[in-house]
Amino acid sequence: MDPFQIQKAPVQYDVAIVGSGAGGGMAAYMLAKAGAKVVLLEAGGYFDPADPKYITQLKWPWESPRRGAGTTRAFGDFDAAWGGWDIEGEPYTNAKGSDFQWFRSRMLGGRTNHWGRISLRFAPDDFRRKSMTGVGEDWPIGYDDIKPFYDRIDRMIGVFGSVENMPSEPDGIFLPAPKPRLHELMIRKGARSIGIPVIPSRLSILTKPVNNERGSCFYCSQCGRGCQAYADFSSSSVLVKPAMKTGNVTLINGAMVREVITDPATGLCTGVSYVDTQTLQEVTVKAKSVVLAASAGETARLLLNSKSSRFPTGLANSSNVVGKYINDSTGASRSAFVPALMDRKRYNEDGVGGMHVFTPWWLDNKKLDFPRGYHIEYWGGMGMPAYGFGWGIEAMNGMIPGRDGKMHPGGGYGASLKDDYRRFYGAYVGMAGRGEPVPLESNYCEIDPNVVDKYGIPVLRFNYKWSDYEVKQAKHMQETFEEIIHSMGGIALGDKPNAANNYGLAAPGQIIHEVGTARMGNDPKNSVLNKYQQAHDVKNLFVVDAAPFPSQGDKNVTWTILASSMRTSEYLIDQVKQKNI
Amino acid sequence: MKRRDSLKALSLTGFGLAVNPVEAAVPAPPDVKPLKIPGGRQKFEAERDARLNAEKFFTPHELQTVTVLSDIIIPADERSGSASQAGVPAFIEFMMKDQPKNQTPMRGGIKWLDNTCTKRYGKSFVLCTKAQQIDMVEQIAYPGKAKPDMTQGASFFSFMRNLTATGFYTSQMGIKDIGYVGNVPNQWDGVPEDVLKQYGLAYEERELTQGK
Numbered sequence: 127m128d129p130f131q132i133q134k135a136p137v138q139y140d141v142a143i144v145g146s147g148a149g150g151g152m153a154a155y156m157l158a159k160a161g162a163k164v165v166l167l168e169a170g171g172y173f174d175p176a177d178p179k180y181i182t183q184l185k186w187p188w189e190s191p192r193r194g195a196g197t198t199r200a201f202g203d204f205d206a207a208w209g210g211w212d213i214e215g216e217p218y219t220n221a222k223g224s225d226f227q228w229f230r231s232r233m234l235g236g237r238t239n240h241w242g243r244i245s246l247r248f249a250p251d252d253f254r255r256k257s258m259t260g261v262g263e264d265w266p267i268g269y270d271d272i273k274p275f276y277d278r279i280d281r282m283i284g285v286f287g288s289v290e291n292m293p294s295e296p297d298g299i300f301l302p303a304p305k306p307r308l309h310e311l312m313i314r315k316g317a318r319s320i321g322i323p324v325i326p327s328r329l330s331i332l333t334k335p336v337n338n339e340r341g342s343c344f345y346c347s348q349c350g351r352g353c354q355a356y357a358d359f360s361s362s363s364v365l366v367k368p369a370m371k372t373g374n375v376t377l378i379n380g381a382m383v384r385e386v387i388t389d390p391a392t393g394l395c396t397g398v399s400y401v402d403t404q405t406l407q408e409v410t411v412k413a414k415s416v417v418l419a420a421s422a423g424e425t426a427r428l429l430l431n432s433k434s435s436r437f438p439t440g441l442a443n444s445s446n447v448v449g450k451y452i453n454d455s456t457g458a459s460r461s462a463f464v465p466a467l468m469d470r471k472r473y474n475e476d477g478v479g480g481m482h483v484f485t486p487w488w489l490d491n492k493k494l495d496f497p498r499g500y501h502i503e504y505w506g507g508m509g510m511p512a513y514g515f516g517w518g519i520e521a522m523n524g525m526i527p528g529r530d531g532k533m534h535p536g537g538g539y540g541a542s543l544k545d546d547y548r549r550f551y552g553a554y555v556g557m558a559g560r561g562e563p564v565p566l567e568s569n570y571c572e573i574d575p576n577v578v579d580k581y582g583i584p585v586l587r588f589n590y591k592w593s594d595y596e597v598k599q600a601k602h603m604q605e606t607f608e609e610i611i612h613s614m615g616g617i618a619l620g621d622k623p624n625a626a627n628n629y630g631l632a633a634p635g636q637i638i639h640e641v642g643t644a645r646m647g648n649d650p651k652n653s654v655l656n657k658y659q660q661a662h663d664v665k666n667l668f669v670v671d672a673a674p675f676p677s678q679g680d681k682n683v684t685w686t687i688l689a690s691s692m693r694t695s696e697y698l699i700d701q702v703k704q705k706n707i
Numbered sequence: 708m709k710r711r712d713s714l715k716a717l718s719l720t721g722f723g724l725a726v727n728p729v730e731a732a733v734p735a736p737p738d739v740k741p742l743k744i745p746g747g748r749q750k751f752e753a754e755r756d757a758r759l760n761a762e763k764f765f766t767p768h769e770l771q772t773v774t775v776l777s778d779i780i781i782p783a784d785e786r787s788g789s790a791s792q793a794g795v796p797a798f799i800e801f802m803m804k805d806q807p808k809n810q811t812p813m814r815g816g817i818k819w820l821d822n823t824c825t826k827r828y829g830k831s832f833v834l835c836t837k838a839q840q841i842d843m844v845e846q847i848a849y850p851g852k853a854k855p856d857m858t859q860g861a862s863f864f865s866f867m868r869n870l871t872a873t874g875f876y877t878s879q880m881g882i883k884d885i886g887y888v889g890n891v892p893n894q895w896d897g898v899p900e901d902v903l904k905q906y907g908l909a910y911e912e913r914e915l916t917q918g919k
Contacts, residue, residue, distance in 0.1 A: 182747035184890055187877035188794075191756060191801045194877070198752050208749055288913070302917045305897035311908045344892035471902050472886035477895045510890050511882060516872025520850050520865050535849040537865065539780045547872060551885050 139165040139376070141698070142398050142413035144383045144428065147236030148684050149670035149691040150419030151361030151369070156695035157417075158374040162702075165411050166366070167381040167400055169420075170208055170232030173239060173362050175352030182206065182351045187512050195513035200229070202512065206239035206352035206360075207231045211635070215580035218423075219587045226452075226571075226588035227635035228423055234379065235362025236421065237638065240350045242480050243329040243358050244503070244682040245285045247276050247296045252562075252679035259497045261595075262564050263451075263676040266648045266657035269296070275689035283359050283688070284336040286478075287328035294499075295325075295486045301333045303482065304345075307475045309467065309506035309555050310483045316614030317485065322606070327484045330359035330685075339368065347509070349479025358479065359684075378411075380404050384583050386416055386432040386441050386667065393436050395667050401581040415666040415698060415707060418644075419691070422452065422673040423571060426643035427586050429654075430573045442661035447654050448644055449572050451565040452590065453678065455639035456500065457632035458600040458623065459558035460607040462616035464506075465526060467553035475507050487680050496598035499680045500561030502606070508552035516547050523550070525617065555616060559603035562680040564595045565642050569634075590634045600629035641672035641683055658697040659690060666707050670694050764803040764810065771833050772817050773799055776864075777871040779844055787884035795874035802870060816863030823860060 140162040143150045154166045173180055182204040187193045190203040197203075200210035209232045218228050231237040250269040255262040273296075279285075280299040287300040303326035306314060314324040331349060332342045340363075341355030349358045356363040369375045380403040387397045387410065397412040418425045426449045432441035440448055480503075487499030523546045524536025538546070574587035604623050611618045623630030634640075647653025650662035659674045661667040670691035672683050701707045744753040765773065777790035777799070790796075803809050820843070821831040828839045835843065847853060847860035848868075875881040903909060 178746045179744075180747060184892075185747065186879070186882070186890065188879055191760070191798075192805050193798065193873060195802070195805070197805050198749075198755065203752075204747070214751075288917075303914075304895055305910060305914050308898045308902060308906065308908075311898065311903075311910075312906070315908065345895040346890060346892065466906070471899070471905075472888055473899055473902070474889040474891070474893055475895070475898070476889035476893070508887060508889070510887055511873075511876040511885060513873055513877065515876045517869045519872065520868070524851060535852050537849040537851070537861075537868070539844055539848045539864075539868070540782055541784060543868070544781055544784065547876065548885060551887075 139163050139413040141415045143417045145419035146234050148238050148361050148687040151365030152688050152691035153417050153670050153695045155365040155369040158369040158372040160699045165376045168234050168379050169382045172379050173234040176354040183348050193513040204351050208233040218585050219574045221589040224589045225633045226590040229638045235360045238361040239352050243349050245328050245330040245685040246681035248679045248681050249294045265676050272689050275692045279688050284332045285330045286333050288326040304478050306482045307507050312614045317610050320613045323488050324483050324485050327481050331478045332357045347476035347479050382581050390436050418669045419671045421671050422640045422643045425673040442663045444663050450567050450570040451642040452569055452571055453563045453565040453642050454634045455637040456561035456596045457637040458603045458630040461556035461619045462611040464553050464616045468549045470552050496595050498562035500559040501680050503558045506555035557607050561599045597628050600631035604629050641675040641678045644669050644673035645676045646674040659694040759804040762804050765800050769817050776867050780868050780871045781875045787880050790871050790875050793875050793878040793880040795871055798874035799870050
């Protein structure tokens with residue numbers, strides 16, 4: 127064969143997928159298994175948590191000269207997120223009065239490499255908030271549409287949990303949940319005594335093996351570093367690798383997609399153009415369908431940057447809704463000291479990566495002054511010391527009597543200080559609320575008219591302000607946190623957040639759960655995608671990240687991204703079979 | 708610059724280059740050995756770490772002061788060694804370069820300490836007697852009761868205490884001292900029985916039977 131001819135012959139893939147996180151990984155997996163020729167484009171580098179080149183799991187703090195401090199990685203030296211809220215050469219901007227913080231992981235698997243593995247199903251009511259409360263938006267689908275996909279994902283990927291029969295927290299097909307740690311038992315006892323439920327958490331970590339390709343958890347508590355046994359879910363390990371084994375996937379790393387290319391005559395996608403991040407060359411790949419999974423922010427940016435005479439406001443944006451309704455989870459937290467836990471017996475309580483118990487939303491918003499709920503996540507225990515260990519003891523040891531039973535001034539030095547570090551180790555707990563915001567049209571991202579990134583691609587400008595709904599929800603969180611802390615005999619630390627600081631409400635983007643920038647709906651005038659996440663305006667264009675979600679519940683959205691992506695992928699396959707695409 | 712002078716300058720630079728190959732204007736890439744990237748690090752991080760390790764922040768006097776202070780904060784005892792024996796001064800040196808916002812509070816704090824010691828004892832901190840050093844530290848080790856002319860020193864001492872504690876307890880010696888026994892593959896089967904008993908807690912029936 128003449129190799130020259132091969133080079134000249136334009137390759138046309140069946141599908142081009144932009145982004146290799148939860149949504150893109152699932153689409154690649156489903157489409158490749160169905161026999162489609164797929165090109166998977168990832169802006170970041172290759173990553174495999176079992177390759178010594180990338181392993182940080184089981185390393186000790188002294189193996190980092192900064193002891194794991196977050197100088198170059200937001201969550202520390204050992205965290206499996208390449209990127210963060212600030213990436214050199216890849217800026218974004220905020221309009222006046224807006225402070226949205228945008229976290230990006232530039233690597234195979236994207237943000238699924240370091241995520242919290244919290245895998246909650248949306249409940250039936252999470253799909254119809256507008257009907258129930260008058261604010262927000264309903265989904266064009268309901269729980270029954272997505273339940274079969276949740277079930278399949280539970281079996282295929284694995285999630286532990288417990289059957290609770292709570293209508294607001296639908297049960298899945300669960301692996302055994304790990305037993306609570308000591309501080310979690312204390313939290314549970316305290317919280318339950320004041321009527322707040324605490325149930326086993328639901329994390330996609332394998333407490334039992336689900337297949338021959340992945341091992342099971344060995345309880346090092348470090349899922350955030352990536353698992354060399356593949357015992358937790360990350361898109362790279364669990365979806366992209368098996369997808370590539372089919373031989374149907376061409377993975378291109380370092381492909382920063384700039385534009386979706388369309389045929390001006392038909393208005394259909396013909397492929398995408400990307401900048402090779404190493405050579406800075408522009409490359410075009412051709413495909414019969416395009417699936418966007420670049421993250422809510424990047425997908426909106428890509429659509430808005432894909433302008434043409436046929437699509438003057440950006441691709442699939444005849445509604446002018448692209449970029450609008452961006453919403454992140456609310457977040458607020460409080461920590462506490464638990465005197466009963468001082469001088470604890472030492473043993474290994476690393477457990478799984480993250481909490482073993484959590485509090486699902488338990489109240490009725492009709493009786494409250496804010497329309498949406500939140501869940502509570504917990505931390506504490508005898509964790510591995512890291513950068514920041516012992517910090518701020520001068521504000522602590524003045525509040526706790528010494529071994530002699532007497533109070534001493536905070537701070538100190540020498541033998542008694544060294545003793546305090548030992549006494550206090552493992553006696554701290556913390557809790558964080560993660561709540562559902564109300565998506566608003568006034569919260570949006572758009573293309574900044576003046577700024578480009580180092581690849582010459584126009585960047586996003588955010589316009590985002592929390593409304594009174596979220597501030598009141600954060601106020602309620604803070605009241606609840608103190609009640610729980612007191613119920614377990616703890617001492618709340620720091621000043622109680624108040625109105626002056628929005629009750630500790632984190633800036634939007636800090637919780638890294640942003641969704642909703644290309645929302646789906648039945649009406650093409652106020653939505654970008656139909657109920658199969660297919661663009662109203664362009665029938666061979668699909669979105670499978672969290673951009674299509676009209677709302678996010680108080681449920682971390684990864685499990686719903688996976689279920690929706692699986693559903694959309696099967697719809698795409700079906701449409702091709704029926705020759706509609 | 709006068710026109711004639713600027714012409715002269717041009718003739719020495721721009722004009723001079725015109726007779727050379729164009730490539731001569733492009734500096735040759737520096738002859739550096741390829742950096743070995745440690746496992747788990749990105750290339751830019753490995754390069755940055757190598758660069759920081761090659762730099763020096765502390766003067767010998769400053770490093771000596773940091774060493775003495777860190778050992779006052781965490782001295783050796785029957786269970787473990789002192790801060791300096793655990794390598795804390797080298798960790799603090801690195802953090803000054805890694806996060807340059809630390810530099811002024813640290814350098815200025817050491818200078819404040821020396822100024823104050825000179826006023827009180829006629830010598831810089833490290834040249835003071837052990838008793839004088841402790842007398843000085845007593846003035847700044849308890850921020851809640853520091854006198855008005857000692858508050859800046861108290862802030863500095865808290866900064867030193869924080870860095871020392873983190874440096875010590877993230878070292879091999881410190882982790883052994885604090886009794887952390889994890890970071891190894893294991894099976895988690897709940898809180899040990901004697902600990903449950905100590906705290907008057909118990910697992911639920913379903914937690915004891917699930918998966919069995």
